[in-house]
Amino acid sequence: IEGNSKESRGALVVLEGLDRSGKSSQCSRLVSLLERRGISAELWRFPDRTTSVGQMISSYLTNTSELDDHTIHLLFSANRWEKRSLMETKLKTGTTLIVDRYSYSGVAFSSAKGLDMEWCKAPEIGLLAPDLVAYLDISPEKAAERGGYGGERYEKLEFQKKVADCYEVLRDVTWKAVDACQPIEDVEKQLQEIVLDCVTECQKGRPLFS
Ligand code: DGP
Ligand code: NA
Ligand code: NA
Numbered sequence: 001i002e003g004n005s006k007e008s009r010g011a012l013v014v015l016e017g018l019d020r021s022g023k024s025s026q027c028s029r030l031v032s033l034l035e036r037r038g039i040s041a042e043l044w045r046f047p048d049r050t051t052s053v054g055q056m057i058s059s060y061l062t063n064t065s066e067l068d069d070h071t072i073h074l075l076f077s078a079n080r081w082e083k084r085s086l087m088e089t090k091l092k093t094g095t096t097l098i099v100d101r102y103s104y105s106g107v108a109f110s111s112a113k114g115l116d117m118e119w120c121k122a123p124e125i126g127l128l129a130p131d132l133v134a135y136l137d138i139s140p141e142k143a144a145e146r147g148g149y150g151g152e153r154y155e156k157l158e159f160q161k162k163v164a165d166c167y168e169v170l171r172d173v174t175w176k177a178v179d180a181c182q183p184i185e186d187v188e189k190q191l192q193e194i195v196l197d198c199v200t201e202c203q204k205g206r207p208l209f210s
Contacts, residue, residue, distance in 0.1 A: 010040065010096040011202040012087070012128055013195055016104045016167070017136030018160050020143040021180045022187060026136065027100045029188050030195055034096055039199060042090065045100035046080055053079045061152045073110040077123035080106070087128055091208060096199055103127060104170055109154060112162035117169065129209040132198040134191055135171065136180035140164050 013030070015023045027043050034041035049058040053075055059065040060072050067075070080103065090097055103124040111117040140160040149155030154163070171177070178190045 006205040007092070008094060008203045008205060009208060010091045010094050011131045011195075011199045011206075012091055012097055012099065012208075013132045013134065013198060014099045014102040014104070014130040015134050015136060015191075016101060016108075016175075017180060018138060018140060018143045018164060018167075019149060019155050020146045021136035021138045022184065023100050023136055025184070026187060026191055027098050030098045030191060033192055034098075034195075034199070037196075039096060040094055041096040041098060043100070044083070044087075044097050046083075046102055046105065047076060048079055048083060051079065051082055053082060061154070063151075063153055069110065069113050069115055073106065073115065073120060074123060076106050076110075077103075080124070080127055084127055088208075091128070091202075096202070098195075099130070102130060102133075104133065104167070107170060108163050108166040111166045111169075112159060117166070126210055131202055131206060132194065133175045134194060135167070135175050135177045136187070137177045138180040142181055 015027055017023050024045070027045070031041045031043045047057045047061075048054045056065070056067075057072070057075055057079060060067050060075075087097060103121075106124060107117060107120045110120045140157055140163075143160060144157045154160070176194045178187055178194075180187055182190075
């Protein structure tokens, strides 16, 4: 437990799900909601392609460069580590972070390639623990039907099926799953409820773990 456990702080909210599960638009909607309610909030995403590590990741994802599976795994993790201290500062100064993908994507996507799951988890140890993981639940087939994938490396049905299996292994009782096949407004409504509850808990001083 870090800091004063009675201190009001921002919430670390993570959205996870397959490609085309609707995470990115729901993240934006959540930030707008929080801002309308006068709650300080920012939209973050991983990979953060703006850093130099992020640019290496981006060229890998666009198939501009090739990297060993372990090497790219560690770069994705490094990309989260390079934002850790800013993340902590934001949370402690009362800003809620709505984060589009986090360590679970790291583990799910790399273990979907056949890397050992425990090996994949190791570099994530010590990053800040989310207060809420919301999983946008959609089958790989349904996701693939949604206006098609972009051309990035992982955006293929066969691979997304493996990612879905890995997410199933990673999921635990603390995750809140939302059926992502529902109309976008219904997904939004369910997310709003669970996120606002989480923000309230953190305002009351829920401890921040790493
Ligand atoms: P996005 O910008 O959310 O579309 O993510 C880009 C792609 O990278 C997407 O297919 C998910 C994948 N991805 C996100 N985080 C990680 C990670 O930590 N490790 C691996 N291997 N893939 C990731
Ligand atoms: Na993507
Ligand atoms: Na996305």
